[in-house]
Amino acid sequence: MAMQCSSFKFDLVSTEDHARRGEFHTRHGSVETPVFMPVGTQATVKAVSPDMLKGLGARIILSNTYHLHMRPGEKLIASLGGLHTFMAWNGPILTDSGGYQAFSLAKLMKITDEGLEFSSHLDGSRHFLTPEKAIEIQEDLGADIMMCLDECVAYPSTREYVNASVQRTGLWARRSLAARRGSSALFGIVQGGVYPDLRVRSAHEISSEAFDGIAIGGLSVGEGHDLMMDVLDSTMPHLPQDRPRYLMGVGTPKDIVEAVARGIDMFDCVLPTRNARNGMLFTRKGRITVKQARYRQDPNPPDEDCRCYTCRNFSLAYLRHLYMSREILGSVLSTIHNLYFYLELMSDIRHSIGEKNFDELRKQIKEIYND
Ligand SMILES: [Zn+2]
Structure with missing residues (x-):
């Protein structure tokens, strides 16, 4: 079993029913939770400088692996000192795996257990993304927190399809852990669409691995607030207390308070x-x-x-x-x-x-x- 990352630590400070207050520690500083991560897709949070972000109280930002892989490329960023230096942000950075954009923005050509084949939204060039490649790119960027490549299913999707995607997401999660070389933290992602039993199965599978945090993916894709909360109600009791829980791509102020009430610690939107x-x-x-x-x-x-x-x-x-x-x-x-x-x-x-x-x-x- 892969060792849990040593540079990352999470402490629970206090709770109110299921809502949690905590703090996690990364190589680029500590972050109090529940936390909102502004989105810096192209190595910039649009319209504001890192200085302004700090002044506004941002402590951690999210950046998108797909976009940076396409342009300017992670090797170039690595040669310039990594993403923190490149964009002059010295706080923690979480990067996604690139999978979501490969599904939603690029033209997805083929998905197999090996990985995703897609063509770039910029120039149509063909690319192949595997769980190992997604980790390699994120390590080149120098992310403090990396995300596993997972299969995001559309809403609605058939139970049969979601079932297969949960299986593939589990397989990719284990391969992502095995591919990690550095000391960046790595979060696993729970999938399962809106099927409670598939969510529970995925929650158990992902939680049993040595991830530093657990993310809930595949929500805010058109299912609506009430169904999103139903999914959280069935999933959250099956997640470990001692690791941060991250609800990906969410949400509105109402989504946020309702998800915090159910024990979510991290958001981006x-x-x-x-x-x-x-x-x-x-x-x-x-x-x-x-x-x-x-x-x-x-x-x-x-x-x-x-x-x-x-x-x-x-x-x-x-x-x-x-x-x-x-x-x-x-x-x-x-x-x-x-x-x-x-x-x-x-x-x-x-x-x-x-x-x-x-x-x-x-x-x-x-x-x-x-x-
Ligand atoms: Zn104002």
Whole structure:
């Protein structure tokens, strides 16, 4: 059996029912959980610098293996000192396996137990991704936390197909562990679609291996909030307490508080950054669409109670003007606000679990974001 990675450690600090507050330690520093990881697809969190990210309270970011493998290539990044140096981010970085984009963005040609054959979304060139190759790329990038290659199934998929994908995901998980050479942490991924018994089987299989953390994959693919929570209800009791649990690609503020209530520790999602560029802001009073005519002369900030740089300095009228004029600063200021909202929400969640009033915060967020 492969040895558990020595550079990674997770401590539980306190709990409130199933919600957990904790901390994990990596080669690039410690991270308090529950945590939200801003998405830096192309070795950049769009519209903000690493400096700004730190100031907003981001402690760990996610980067996408598929994109960096295609362009500029992990060997080039390694020759320039690795991803941390390349993008000037000195905090922890989690990288995905590249599998999800091979399924969703590239043209998938063939999938066998050996790996995935796909053609690049950039130039149509053919590529073959195996569990071993996914680890090699992530080690070249210098990720603090790596993810196993897994098979993401579409929603809906037949039970027979999902069953086969769970089997393949387990096989690939063991091969990923065996392929690890360095001291990066490695997380296994639970699959199983929306079939409770397949989720339980996958949870047991992945948890029995020496992974540093356990991720739940294959959700937020169109099944909806309620079904996602049903899957968590059936899966979470079968995950070990002593390792972090990461819900991949999730989600809305409501998804996050409900998943924390079920014992999830880590999240990533493009929503705050992507929505910011589309002129949609998250606030403690609900969503704001900045292009609306009602904000044309509005002298108020998006959220009077928000202490972010944007809300302390700019009016909705100005943000609307930037958006309508397609000015870059509009994306920057909106991204600052939305990331601040998400990171502040996570900070409030952590403190509330410590104070045993998380349930109150959960109710508030569900009232505001009840869709
Ligand atoms: Zn703000």
